[in-house]
Amino acid sequence: MNLILLGMPGAGKGTQAEIIQREQGIANVSTGAMMREVSRAESELGRKVQEYLSSGRLVPDNIIIEMLVERISKNDCENGFLLDGFPRNLDQAKALEEAEVEINLILFLKISEKEIIERMSGRRVHLPSGRSYHVVYNPPKVEGKDDLTGEILIQREDDHPDVIKKRLQVYYEETEPLLSFYRQKDISFYEIDASKTLEEVTEDIRKVISH
Numbered sequence: 001m002n003l004i005l006l007g008m009p010g011a012g013k014g015t016q017a018e019i020i021q022r023e024q025g026i027a028n029v030s031t032g033a034m035m036r037e038v039s040r041a042e043s044e045l046g047r048k049v050q051e052y053l054s055s056g057r058l059v060p061d062n063i064i065i066e067m068l069v070e071r072i073s074k075n076d077c078e079n080g081f082l083l084d085g086f087p088r089n090l091d092q093a094k095a096l097e098e099a100e101v102e103i104n105l106i107l108f109l110k111i112s113e114k115e116i117i118e119r120m121s122g123r124r125v126h127l128p129s130g131r132s133y134h135v136v137y138n139p140p141k142v143e144g145k146d147d148l149t150g151e152i153l154i155q156r157e158d159d160h161p162d163v164i165k166k167r168l169q170v171y172y173e174e175t176e177p178l179l180s181f182y183r184q185k186d187i188s189f190y191e192i193d194a195s196k197t198l199e200e201v202t203e204d205i206r207k208v209i210s211h
């Protein structure tokens with residue numbers, strides 16, 4: 001099974017991706033996590049990517065597409081993979097088709113802008129693993145610490161209000177058109193109500209996957 005998770009920034013894609021990966025035994029490929037890792041490298045590319053992340057803009061296609069296509073050709077993707085954060089615009093979706101990557105299922109996590117802002121402002125992340133928590137809705141066992149490693153949790157720099165605003169604008173302009181693009185394709189497309197509790201969203205996704 002090769003699936004794509006679509007949804008606004010903060011809709012819960014990363015949270016659900018981790019659960020799907022565990023339950024389905026497929027690779028979890030997050031381009032956001034890949035970019036955050038690249039941005040930490042002391043290199044020209046790292047610095048360039050960092051500028052895009054901190055401003056809430058998309059990293060240019062020429063950087064991201066090649067990296068993604070190479071990533072999904074790795075062994076751990078043989079049994080299937082989940083794409084979280086890719087494609088992000090029509091050119092990236094077309095690049096997937098050109099690379100003859102087969103997609104069987106698209107899950108669109110639907111939520112309102114108001115709820116997004118609440119979720120992103122309370123999010124805390126463990127940067128090395130990408131694990132994501134929420135101070136109210138999904139708190140870690142020990143405040144401010146990752147459940148598995150005990151390492152410190154941080155607030156992502158793109159979760160600050162002015163950058164959130166920019167990310168939402170980019171979503172409407174570049175990513176939202178993917179919904180009608182994929183609805184016209186011969187691929188199973190499901191809309192999931194992402195405003196429900198974390199557990200309810202997981203259950204709705206399970207039902208779709210086992211359908």
Ligand code: AP5
Nearest residue numbers: 009010011012013014015031032059085123133134197198
């Ligand atoms: P990326 O990391 O992909 O960010 P995003 O799409 O903006 O999504 P988020 O990670 O913000 O949110 P999410 O939907 O995963 O929500 P989460 O599960 O954490 O991208 C970051 C940047 O990288 C981009 O801006 C861009 O610059 C670059 N980039 C990435 N991919 C790219 C591409 N293809 N092309 C170009 N550039 C690219 O949940 C959010 C919060 O809500 C958490 O605190 C969580 O605990 C909580 N929560 C989750 N579910 C629930 C629930 N049901 N109820 C209550 N709280 C919940």
